[in-house]
Amino acid sequence: MPFLPQRVSLKLKMFGGTMAVVLLVSAVIAILAxxxxxxxxxxxxxxxxxAIGQSIAERASGFILDKDRPNLVSLVFDAAQxxxxxxxxxxxxxSDNDGRILANTFIRPFPADLRGINPLPExxxxxxxxVDFDRSQAIDIAVPVREGIYTLGAVHVxxxxxxxxxxxxxxxxxxxxxxTAVTVVMFLIVLRxxxxxxxxxxxLTQAADAISRGSxxxxxxxxxxxxxxxxxxxxxxDTDLPCWHFDQNRGEGEPTSQAASRxxxxxxxxxxxxxxxxxxxxxxxxxxxIWSIRLYRRxxxxxxxxxxxxxxxxxxxxxxxxxxxxxxxxxxxxxxxxYGYGRKELVGRGxxxxxxxxxxxxxxxxxxxxxxERVLFPxxxxxxxxxEPLYVNVHACRIAYRARDAVIVSATDxxxxxxxxxxxxxxxxxxxLGEMSAGIxxxxxxxxxxxxxxxxxxxxxxxxxxxxxxxxxxAVTGQVSEQVDRAAAIIGHLRDFGRKSxxxxxxxxxxxxxxxxxxxxxxxxxxxxIEVVLRLAAVAPIKAHANRxxxxxxxxxxxxxxAMTGISCPAERPRRLTIVSESRDGxxxxxxxxxxxxxxxxxxxxxxxxxxxxxxTGQGMGLGLAITYGIVRDYGGEIEVESAPEKGSVFRLTFPxxxxxxxxxx
Amino acid sequence: xxxxxxxxxxxxxxxxxxxxxxxxxxxxxxxASGEEGLAVFDAQTPPIVLTDIKMPGMDGLQVLEAIKARxxxxxxxxxTGHGDTDLALAALGLRATDxxxxxxxxxxxxxxxxxxxxxxxxxxxxxxxxDVAAACEETVGVIHIRxxxxxxxxxxxxxxxxxxxxxxxxxxxxxxxxxINGAGLDVLASVAETCRASGRPAAVYGLAENFVRxxxxxxxxxxxxxxxxxxxxxxxxxxxxx
Numbered sequence: 001m002p003f004l005p006q007r008v009s010l011k012l013k014m015f016g017g018t019m020a021v022v023l024l025v026s027a028v029i030a031i032l033a034x035x036x037x038x039x040x041x042x043x044x045x046x047x048x049x050x051a052i053g054q055s056i057a058e059r060a061s062g063f064i065l066d067k068d069r070p071n072l073v074s075l076v077f078d079a080a081q082x083x084x085x086x087x088x089x090x091x092x093x094x095s096d097n098d099g100r101i102l103a104n105t106f107i108r109p110f111p112a113d114l115r116g117i118n119p120l121p122e123x124x125x126x127x128x129x130x131v132d133f134d135r136s137q138a139i140d141i142a143v144p145v146r147e148g149i150y151t152l153g154a155v156h157v158x159x160x161x162x163x164x165x166x167x168x169x170x171x172x173x174x175x176x177x178x179x180t181a182v183t184v185v186m187f188l189i190v191l192r193x194x195x196x197x198x199x200x201x202x203x204l205t206q207a208a209d210a211i212s213r214g215s216x217x218x219x220x221x222x223x224x225x226x227x228x229x230x231x232x233x234x235x236x237x238d239t240d241l242p243c244w245h246f247d248q249n250r251g252e253g254e255p256t257s258q259a260a261s262r263x264x265x266x267x268x269x270x271x272x273x274x275x276x277x278x279x280x281x282x283x284x285x286x287x288x289x290i291w292s293i294r295l296y297r298r299x300x301x302x303x304x305x306x307x308x309x310x311x312x313x314x315x316x317x318x319x320x321x322x323x324x325x326x327x328x329x330x331x332x333x334x335x336x337x338x339y340g341y342g343r344k345e346l347v348g349r350g351x352x353x354x355x356x357x358x359x360x361x362x363x364x365x366x367x368x369x370x371x372x373e374r375v376l377f378p379x380x381x382x383x384x385x386x387x388e389p390l391y392v393n394v395h396a397c398r399i400a401y402r403a404r405d406a407v408i409v410s411a412t413d414x415x416x417x418x419x420x421x422x423x424x425x426x427x428x429x430x431x432x433l434g435e436m437s438a439g440i441x442x443x444x445x446x447x448x449x450x451x452x453x454x455x456x457x458x459x460x461x462x463x464x465x466x467x468x469x470x471x472x473x474x475a476v477t478g479q480v481s482e483q484v485d486r487a488a489a490i491i492g493h494l495r496d497f498g499r500k501s502x503x504x505x506x507x508x509x510x511x512x513x514x515x516x517x518x519x520x521x522x523x524x525x526x527x528x529x530i531e532v533v534l535r536l537a538a539v540a541p542i543k544a545h546a547n548r549x550x551x552x553x554x555x556x557x558x559x560x561x562x563a564m565t566g567i568s569c570p571a572e573r574p575r576r577l578t579i580v581s582e583s584r585d586g587x588x589x590x591x592x593x594x595x596x597x598x599x600x601x602x603x604x605x606x607x608x609x610x611x612x613x614x615x616x617t618g619q620g621m622g623l624g625l626a627i628t629y630g631i632v633r634d635y636g637g638e639i640e641v642e643s644a645p646e647k648g649s650v651f652r653l654t655f656p657x658x659x660x661x662x663x664x665x666x
Numbered sequence: 667x668x669x670x671x672x673x674x675x676x677x678x679x680x681x682x683x684x685x686x687x688x689x690x691x692x693x694x695x696x697x698a699s700g701e702e703g704l705a706v707f708d709a710q711t712p713p714i715v716l717t718d719i720k721m722p723g724m725d726g727l728q729v730l731e732a733i734k735a736r737x738x739x740x741x742x743x744x745x746t747g748h749g750d751t752d753l754a755l756a757a758l759g760l761r762a763t764d765x766x767x768x769x770x771x772x773x774x775x776x777x778x779x780x781x782x783x784x785x786x787x788x789x790x791x792x793x794x795x796x797d798v799a800a801a802c803e804e805t806v807g808v809i810h811i812r813x814x815x816x817x818x819x820x821x822x823x824x825x826x827x828x829x830x831x832x833x834x835x836x837x838x839x840x841x842x843x844x845x846i847n848g849a850g851l852d853v854l855a856s857v858a859e860t861c862r863a864s865g866r867p868a869a870v871y872g873l874a875e876n877f878v879r880x881x882x883x884x885x886x887x888x889x890x891x892x893x894x895x896x897x898x899x900x901x902x903x904x905x906x907x908x
Contacts, residue, residue, distance in 0.1 A: 445747060445769060446679065450679050453685075479678045
C-alpha cells in the first residue's frame, strides 16, 4: 500500500485497517438502517393517520349532512382520545368545502395557523403536509369526507411531530448504541489479535538484533520461552556433544560409533510439536536457532583459541602475510623473540623488510600466483631488527585469512646449523690445505728456486767485478719478477681458499674454482702421471662461494687421483682426468671423469654419507664427499655419480644459473 | 770445461741454470723432461748430469738409473725437493754421486760440482779403485777415503780396517770431493757398528754438509760423530779412548 508509510508498524496496520473496515461497515449499516426504519416508521404513522382520518370521514358524513355538530365533535374527540392515539394525535378537525371548521379537538380557540392548510387536491384520497401551529409542528393528514360522489368536507388529523421525532430518536439511539458496542468489541478483539501477532514478532526482532550485536545469552528469556528443557539437554551444556537433531553435517572423518550416532529418543529441547500457533512455533525455531548458533560460535571460539594457542606456542616464528601487499597481518610471540620486533611493529610491516635478499624468498612466492600451495625455502637469509642476519628454513602455505588471500610463513631458525655447517666446511678446507701442503711446498719451491738461482748468478757476476750481459740481465730480472708473481699468485690463491666464506653468495664463474684446484695440485697430478683434460665451456655464472666450490672440485679431483693411483689400480691403465663444464638451458653442468678403478655398486649408494670411506683407517675421515654433497645442495645443485668397475667414475654436478645477474650485478 | 746436462721440468730453473753454469764456464745442455734428457745424454754423453727428481713422466730416479746403466762413470747429481731425505737416500742407492736440495744454494751447487769435477779429474788421472787407504796417526787409525765410497769399496774398507786393529779409535777421513752412495752408507754403518762393538770410538770427517742429514737419518752419527775440523775429530777420538 503505497499511501501507507513503511515505518507504520504491523500492529498499527492490522489494528487500523481492521478498525477502519469495522467503522465503515457500521456507518453503512447505520445509514441503511436509519433510512429503512425511519422511512417505514413515518409511512406507518402516516397510514395510521390516514386510517384514522378515513374512519372519521366515514362516520362524519352523516353528521355533516345532518349538521349534527355535537355528535361530530364527540366523534372527533372520541377518535382523538381512543387508546394511545392521544399521544400520537395532536389534533383532529373537520372542515367543510368552504373551509369552515365544523368540529375540532382543540379545547382552546382554534389556531388561526391551521385554517386553510393542506387543501385536498381533486380526486386524491388523502394529502399529507407538515404544518406549523402554536409554536409546534404536526404532520397534517387531510382525508376527504364523501357522500356518494360529493365531497362534503375534509377531516384533518394532525400527528404530533415531536412524538414522531422522539420515536425516531429512540430508534436512532438504540441503533447507534448497538453499533458502538459492536465497534468497541471489535476494537478490543482486533487489538488483542494484533498484539498477539506483533508482540512475538517484535520480540523476535529484538532477539535477532541482540544476536547481531553478539549477545547470545539466554534465548529463552529473550524470546519469553520457558527454559526448563535446557537443564535436561546434555548437548546444551557440553559443547563436545553435538545435538544430533541439528548437527546433520558433522562427522567427516569422525567415527560413527555408537556414542557418536545416538539420538535422543525424545528431544526435550527441539520440540516443534510443543504447541502454540505458528508465531509461537516460529519463536521456538528461532530460539533453537540461537541455541545452535551459540553452540557453534562457542565451538568456533574454542577452535580459534586452540589454533591461536598453537600459533602462539609454536617454537618457530610464524607470520600471516597478506598475499596482495606482502604485509604482515599477524605474528606469534616467537617471531617477536627471534626477529627482535614487537608484535605491533611487525603487524603492517612488509615481509620483504625481513628478507633483504629478495631473490627467491617468500616475496617471490607471494608474487607468483602459479606457485604450489605449500613450499619450502631452505636457508634463506633474514635480518633481525638490529641488523643481525639469521638463517631460516621457510615453509609458506596459502590460506584465506579474514576473507583475504594470505600466506602462512613459518620460519625455522637454522642459524646455528648454518654456522656449524660453515665451521665444518672450514675445518675440511683446513684439512685439505694440510693435505695439500706438500704440493704447495713444491709449487712454491719452484719459483723460489728460480729466483734464488737468478739472484745468485747476479751476485756471482758482481763478485767477479764484471757486469752481466744485457741479455742475461734481462733474462734474470724478467724471471725473478715473473716467479715472484707466480709465488704471490699461489699464496693469494691459498689465502682465498682458506678464507671463511661470507654468508652471502657470490657470482661465480664455475671454471675459476676448477682451474684453482690445478694451480695447487696440477703439478702433483702430472708427477703421478695423470693426464688432465679440461674442457671448460660454461659461460653462465652461478650463485655460490668460489672457495667452497674449489673445495668441492678439490675433493672430487683428489678422489679421482686416489682412484687412479691406488694399489688396486694396475699401473698400466691410462690415467686421465677429464673435467667438462658447459651451460645449457638455465643449468651449468660439470662432469669430473676419471679412468680409475671405479666404485663398487654396493658402495655407490653410500659414498655421500658422512663417515663412509673405502680408504684405510687413518687415510680419510669419509667426510669429503658428504661435505661436497652438502655444499652442492646449498647452491641448489645436484650431484650424482656413474661408475663401473674398471671403467672409472663420472661425477656429474648440475647447478642452476644465477638468474638475476642483470638487475643486481655481481 | 766439462759439459753439464741439466734436466728439470721447470723452464725458468733451466734458464737460470744455463746462465749460472755458463758463468762458471761450463757448457750447459738442458732438457725439460726425463725422456728428453736421456735423448740428449745419448747424443752428447755429458760427464756430469744434474736432474730433478720430481718430474712428470720419467722421473729423476729413472733417469739416474738409465744413465748409470749406460755409463756408470757419469757423475749424476740429483736435485731434490726441500728435505726429501727418502728420495735422497733412494738416489744414493741408485749410485747418484751427490744430491742438492731445492732451492739450490750457490755454495751447495758449487761444492757438489767441485766434488764431481774432482772425482772426474781423479778418475781421469788414476783410473778407478784404490780409493780407500789406511794409516796410523799416533794411536788413532785413519781411513782415507777418496773418490766414492760404494759397494765395491767394501773389501778395501774391510782390509784397511783390519790394518788398524791396534788403533784406539778410527777416523773416517773423506777427501773434499769424496762421495758416498747407498751401498757405501751401508758399509760405513756396519764398520761404525763394528767399531762400537769392539769398544773403539769412530768419527767422520770431511763429508760434505749435504750428507750429514743422511748420516743422521741412518743413525751413523750416533756411532761415529761427524766433525768439520780434523784436529777436533782426532782430539775427540784421543779423549774418548784415554
